[in-house]
Amino acid sequence: MPIGYLSKRLFHLALILLGVSLLVFMMLRMIPGDPARLLLGEFATAEDLSRLRAQMGLDRPYPVQYGIYLANILQGDLGNSLRNGAPVATEIGMRLVATLELAVAAMLIASLAGIAAGVISAVRQYSVFDYGSMFMALIGVSMPIFWLGLMLMYLLAVMFPIMPMMGRIGMGNEPEVMTGLMLVDTLLAGEFGDFLDALHHLVLPAFTLATIPMAIVARITRSSMLEVLNKDYVRTARAKGMGEVVVILRHALRNAFLPVVTVLGLNLGLLLGGAVLTETIFSWPGLGRYVVDSLMARDYAAVQGCILVFAGLMAFINLIVDLVYALLDPRIRVHA
Amino acid sequence: MRKLIIGMALALCLLPAIGWCAEKSGGTLVWGRGGDSVSLDLAQATDGESIKAGIQVLENLVIFGKDSMNVEPQLAESWKVSDDGLTWTFKLRKGVKFHDGYPFNARAVYDSFARVIFKQHPYYGYGKWQYPAMSLGPVKDIQVIDDYTIALITEKPYAPLLNNLALWLCPIVSPKAMADYKDKIGMHPVGTGPFKFKSWTKDDQIVLERNNDYWGEKAKVDRIVLKSIPEPSARLMALQSGTVDIADDLDPDSIALVKKNPKLAVIERPSVNVGYLAFNTEKPRLKDPKVRQALSHAIDKDTLIKTIFAGLAIPAKNPFPPSIWSYNDANKPYEYNPEKAKKMLAEAKFDFNTEIELWAMPVSRAYMPDPVKTAELLQAYFAAVGVKAKIVRHEWGAYLSKVGNGEHDMCMFGWLGGNSDPDNFLYGLLSADTAKPPGASNAAFWKNAEFTDLCLKGQKTFNKAERTKIYLKAQEIFHAEAPWAPLVHTINVRCYSKKLHDVPLRPNGLNSFQMISKEK
Numbered sequence: 006m007p008i009g010y011l012s013k014r015l016f017h018l019a020l021i022l023l024g025v026s027l028l029v030f031m032m033l034r035m036i037p038g039d040p041a042r043l044l045l046g047e048f049a050t051a052e053d054l055s056r057l058r059a060q061m062g063l064d065r066p067y068p069v070q071y072g073i074y075l076a077n078i079l080q081g082d083l084g085n086s087l088r089n090g091a092p093v094a095t096e097i098g099m100r101l102v103a104t105l106e107l108a109v110a111a112m113l114i115a116s117l118a119g120i121a122a123g124v125i126s127a128v129r130q131y132s133v134f135d136y137g138s139m140f141m142a143l144i145g146v147s148m149p150i151f152w153l154g155l156m157l158m159y160l161l162a163v164m165f166p167i168m169p170m171m172g173r174i175g176m177g178n179e180p181e182v183m184t185g186l187m188l189v190d191t192l193l194a195g196e197f198g199d200f201l202d203a204l205h206h207l208v209l210p211a212f213t214l215a216t217i218p219m220a221i222v223a224r225i226t227r228s229s230m231l232e233v234l235n236k237d238y239v240r241t242a243r244a245k246g247m248g249e250v251v252v253i254l255r256h257a258l259r260n261a262f263l264p265v266v267t268v269l270g271l272n273l274g275l276l277l278g279g280a281v282l283t284e285t286i287f288s289w290p291g292l293g294r295y296v297v298d299s300l301m302a303r304d305y306a307a308v309q310g311c312i313l314v315f316a317g318l319m320a321f322i323n324l325i326v327d328l329v330y331a332l333l334d335p336r337i338r339v340h341a
Numbered sequence: 342m343r344k345l346i347i348g349m350a351l352a353l354c355l356l357p358a359i360g361w362c363a364e365k366s367g368g369t370l371v372w373g374r375g376g377d378s379v380s381l382d383l384a385q386a387t388d389g390e391s392i393k394a395g396i397q398v399l400e401n402l403v404i405f406g407k408d409s410m411n412v413e414p415q416l417a418e419s420w421k422v423s424d425d426g427l428t429w430t431f432k433l434r435k436g437v438k439f440h441d442g443y444p445f446n447a448r449a450v451y452d453s454f455a456r457v458i459f460k461q462h463p464y465y466g467y468g469k470w471q472y473p474a475m476s477l478g479p480v481k482d483i484q485v486i487d488d489y490t491i492a493l494i495t496e497k498p499y500a501p502l503l504n505n506l507a508l509w510l511c512p513i514v515s516p517k518a519m520a521d522y523k524d525k526i527g528m529h530p531v532g533t534g535p536f537k538f539k540s541w542t543k544d545d546q547i548v549l550e551r552n553n554d555y556w557g558e559k560a561k562v563d564r565i566v567l568k569s570i571p572e573p574s575a576r577l578m579a580l581q582s583g584t585v586d587i588a589d590d591l592d593p594d595s596i597a598l599v600k601k602n603p604k605l606a607v608i609e610r611p612s613v614n615v616g617y618l619a620f621n622t623e624k625p626r627l628k629d630p631k632v633r634q635a636l637s638h639a640i641d642k643d644t645l646i647k648t649i650f651a652g653l654a655i656p657a658k659n660p661f662p663p664s665i666w667s668y669n670d671a672n673k674p675y676e677y678n679p680e681k682a683k684k685m686l687a688e689a690k691f692d693f694n695t696e697i698e699l700w701a702m703p704v705s706r707a708y709m710p711d712p713v714k715t716a717e718l719l720q721a722y723f724a725a726v727g728v729k730a731k732i733v734r735h736e737w738g739a740y741l742s743k744v745g746n747g748e749h750d751m752c753m754f755g756w757l758g759g760n761s762d763p764d765n766f767l768y769g770l771l772s773a774d775t776a777k778p779p780g781a782s783n784a785a786f787w788k789n790a791e792f793t794d795l796c797l798k799g800q801k802t803f804n805k806a807e808r809t810k811i812y813l814k815a816q817e818i819f820h821a822e823a824p825w826a827p828l829v830h831t832i833n834v835r836c837y838s839k840k841l842h843d844v845p846l847r848p849n850g851l852n853s854f855q856m857i858s859k860e861k
Contacts, residue, residue, distance in 0.1 A: 037739040039742070043737060090469065091528065171570060171584070287575070
């Protein structure tokens with residue numbers, strides 16, 4: 006892997022983060038709403054308000070506020086939440102792992118099921134399976150997550166209670182926090198029963214979150230596969246007498262994978278920041294809910310920190326996607 | 342010997358039964374609520390979710406009754422006020438220990454209060470004290486007289502102080518914990534309450550455990566788990582499926598479903614809030630009391646309650662609800678009478694041609710669950726008497742500031758009188774002192790000298806019967822002048838599983854859950 010290319014990309018990443026921090030800082034202060042006012046609400050006296058504003062540092066000029074913010078970031082400090090004074094980095098950290106667990110599980114479901122459905126649909130074009138799976142994909146894309154989540158919960162947790170309703174693990178089974186990932190922590194603690202419990206809790210929210218990316222992946226895989234399956238080299242491979250499975254998996258799928266990888270990367274980035282609906286329905290203590298709550302309370306420090314983390318993650322995922330391109334297609338070279 | 346053996350055998354037989362009794366009152370109470378707490382140091386808390394959890398752990402000198410708003414002793418055994426009304430002396434309960442083993446005494450009370458109001462106190466910088474002006478505001482000095490006696494000295498006689506002390510805002514926190522945890526005390530509350538703080542997983546759950554060394558009647562359940570379930574439908578399902586034992590803040594449709602479910606129960610109790618429409622009396626068209634009275638006649642509160650509050654409210658005629666003492670029931674409500682309203686407006690030469698602004702709150706509150714629909718309904722009522730009202734909306738922070746500046750014609754607002762003292766409503770929301778922009782809390786900008794004088798007199802009067810007379814008169818003036826159209830006082834609702842017994846509900850909705858027991 007050329008070091009020059011990586012360092013150039015990392016430099017770009019730093020520039021992007023700087024730009025994002027400035028944009029978010031300005032946008033937050035442009036939207037109406039004073040954090041002190043929102044914190045104290047309708048019962049506040051003018052005296053209490055001005056004292057709290059000074060305590061929060063909101064009475065200083067904007068450039069000074071931004072300067073302090075930037076200097077803190079460079080020292081790895083995202084500041085303290087305006088709502089409860091807790092360090093934003095800690096607040097984000099524990100929620101980010103919860104979201105990560107959910108998003109990765111959802112992406113796993115989405116990519117496995119989506120790619121399988123897409124490949125089979127392409128290979129058996131115009132078959133009942135093709136029509137059926139593409140119809141399901143259409144429903145998946147158009148189904149409001151909110152409705153689907155509540156319906157699944159009502160069906161599988163209330164009417165036929167085979168699934169847990171909410172949360173990451175059964176009450177009282179919480180393992181000691183090591184990584185923050187329930188599945189990993191329960192295994193590290195050697196509690197296999199609790200691991201299964203955590204997995205059980207993960208199924209409904211992960212499936213709900215997976216529906217849209219699953220549908221998109223299925224459709225992209227199908228169209229990309231169809232394009233590749235008509236290519237000469239596939240015909241040549243078949244003519245050479247290669248087995249159909251080898252032709253599809255090694256020759257066709259690998260080449261059809263480029264757009265799929267792009268979509269997967271993009272969706273993982275979106276899920277990390279935008280799982281707010283699923284997190285709300287299933288009471289999942291993730292980052293999506295945190296950023297929305299923080300925005301509502303005009304918790305500048307928390308929102309700025311979250312957006313910075315999202316931007317960093319998104320840029321990082323893009324970098325990984327670009328690197329995977331090179332692995333998948335030997336014709337693509339990275340240049341410093 | 343034989344008798345002894347038989348006796349021992351009998352005792353052995355009884356053991357499981359004793360165990361069963363103990364087990365019956367144990368268990369975990371799971372409490373589903375809409376969001377997570379922000380800080381469990383209640384002197385820093387403003388949101389309901391923090392307060393609900395914090396009052397299980399922290400206690401005050403005095404507290405409201407289990408199901409009423411009468412002040413009763415808690416960590417103070419008794420108190421007296423000096424003849425000049427300036428010194429409040431509290432005798433403290435002995436033998437009480439904080440959850441960290443530190444003894445409760447006058448020093449602890451001093452530190453807990455002084456950190457909020459004295460800038461020179463070493464712990465002052467550890468917190469964002471949310472409402473010092475409202476809680477301990479008039480206190481200018483605190484004197485530790487001996488280990489178990491403390492005196493609060495106010496700058497002026499201030500009768501509502503006792504009710505303020507019963508609010509969540511004035512908790513007594515372990516001095517050791519305040520020193521150890523500094524600005525993180527809100528994440529590690531240490532008090533004297535019936536439950537001890539155990540753990541907090543942000544946005545997920547808070548776990549509290551029974552304090553077995555509690556000075557009073559010990560909690561019946563072993564632990565309380567407060568679960569954050571932000572989606573109301575999910576909260577209802579959690580209650581229906583038995584995942585939670587109590588579900589807070591359900592919408593009226595869900596409450597109706599809970600009422601039909603034989604396994605679930607509902608308690609309803611009138612709250613201590615008011616939702617109102619304030620007329621800005623400084624605007625020329627609303628200056629004449631006759632116009633304000635006419636507009637009050639134009640509103641059909643019964644329909645409002647039926648359609649918007651699903652029946653879970655009572656019509657308001659005074660600034661505070663009947664659950665608070667000195668409520669003036671002799672005031673006759675402005676009955677719904679559009680014809681009379683039209684006539685009165687015409688007599689007052691009201692300008693029907695120009696639009697008048699009706700400001701709608703952008704957020705929903707217990708006293709105003711659907712502000713937009715309420716505003717639309719009010720608009721329709723005003724249209725029916727010929728008044729063209731234009732609904733104006735602002736973001737909440739801007740709304741509060743602009744109303745505080747008096748930029749509105751009419752605005753919707755409300756108040757939760759947590760300390761249940763009439764002064765909290767009358768002086769706080771309607772006196773001339775609070776009608777000064779910016780940040781005026783008197784949204785009607787009504788400056789009635791007689792009314793304000795009565796409020797100030799009430800603050801200095803310690804005899805409840807005399808205070809009652811003063812407040813009855815003040816409400817009379819309010820009623821005649823109609824600076825607001827008081828709309829509703831809502832009803833607090835608690836939905837829970839019938840496995841629970843002795844579930845309390847105070848009019849302000851905030852209760853310690855020590856007396857609740859749970860069937861297996």
